[in-house]
Amino acid sequence: MRDLGLRRWQSLSLTAAFFIVLLCFLLFHSSEFVRSGSRRRILLKPPTSHSEREELDQVLTRATMPDRTVILTMLDEAWASPGSIIDVFLRSFKVGEGTERFLNHLVIIPMDAKALNYCRSLHPYCFYPSIFSHYLRIIAQPTTSPDDNVFIWKRNYVLLQVLELGYNIIFTDADVMWLRSPLLHFHPQNELTISCDFSSYEQRGGNVQDGGLFFLKSTAISIEFFKYFNFMKVLYxxxxxxxxxxxxxxxNQDVVAAYGFRIQYVNTTYFGEFCHRNRYQFREVYSMHANCCEDLRSKVHDMELALHDWIRFRARSSDNYTWKPTAFRWRAPHKCLIS
Incomplete structure (x- = not known):
């Protein structure tokens, strides 16, 4: 009982501290923006209104699986046009092995108005939080991929909102191709199931690459953990x-342990990525992440190439002829390595 009371007190203290620091952060950077013409994007609006939470809940209710799990991805204007990332992403579900059904459970979160309009032309479940439109922005040269810092801010905001509504989340980056159902590798007894690339931990200065796909269970622990994670984004x-x-x-293993945040790491063999050319076997891989590629045209080209290889593999494996699956090699990435 004492530990429970202490944890509740810590939670309340953390929540209060979060809003105090957030207010100071916004006031400081808002004035800095006016003085210097900085290109910062500043969050100006308080948390989602009650009506908007109801709208989000309605979208999630229509898209949810029986166990209250939804698939989420996020999309910005650079990836939202005919022949762009989102088109290849959606097509991967249709050519994947047993993955087309997941389109009924996919909710796309556009990050801007252009992405919202294109999303609505492609998919029935698109939700645009009004808070996203309250970022100060100076029009600059369009980027070919989402700004990492802004993307994480927005992603964490959405994740917390969905968790608080009681939905489990399969989050996928929009440049991940779904080739097989990953549900077999998700462990619902844990708060988080994720694929992390530890292979180049030292070369990246201690940074670990996300696999672009993870499962997050809605529990009191995961909600409090993400509140703290967002708090750290405010501080740093x-x-x-x-x-x-x-x-x-x-x-931050000490933080993970303090919250009792249970994590299951998935073998990276099953969640492929462009960063490691030809390391993944067709018979083992469940998804392919088009990371390590900044140029938009190169990324789309190589995603198309990977899907074409996957279609060839599935067609060949269904033949009655004798063949060696080990003879198949991913041609992608190709342009991403020379861009």
Whole structure:
């Protein structure tokens, strides 16, 4: 009972401290923006209104699986046009092995108005939090991929809102191709199931690459943990560690233990990525993440190439002819390595 009371007191103290620091942060950076013309994006609006939470809940209710699990992805204007990332992403569900049904459980979160309009032309479940439109922005040269820092701010905001509504989350980056159902590798007894690339931990200065796909269970523990994670983003907005969920977990094991936040690491063999060319076997891989590629055209080209290889593999494996699956090699990434 004493530990429970202490935890509740810590939770209340943390919540109060979070809003105090957030207010100070916004006031300081808002004035800095006016003085210097900074390109910062500043969050100006308080948490989601009651009506908007109801709207979000309605979308999630329509898309949820029987166990209250939804699939979420986020989309910005650079990835939302004909022949762009989102088109390849959605097509991967249709050519994947047993994955097309997941489109009925996918909710796309556009990050801007253009992405919202394109999303609505493609998919029935699109939700645009009004809080996203309250970022101060100076029009600059369009980027080819989402700004990492802003993306994590927005992603964590959405994750917390959905968790608080009682939904489990399969979060996927929009440049991840779904080739098989990953549900087999998710462990609902844990708060988080994630694939983290530890292979180049030292070369990246202690930063760990996320696999682009993870499962998050809605529990009181996960909600409090993400409140704390967001709090750290307020205190250290430019920290590289806080931009990666894997990096944050690895370098804050004491926080993970204090919250009792249970984590299951998935073997990276099953969740492929462009960072490691041809390391993944067709018979083992469940998804392919088009990371390590900044140029938009190169990324789309290589995602298309990977899907074409996958379609060839599935067609060949269904033939009656004798063949060696080990003879198949991913041609992607190709342009991403030379861009």
């Amino acid at each position: 907005p430019n920290s590289r560690v806080n931009r990666s969920l894997c990096s944050y977990i690895v370098q």
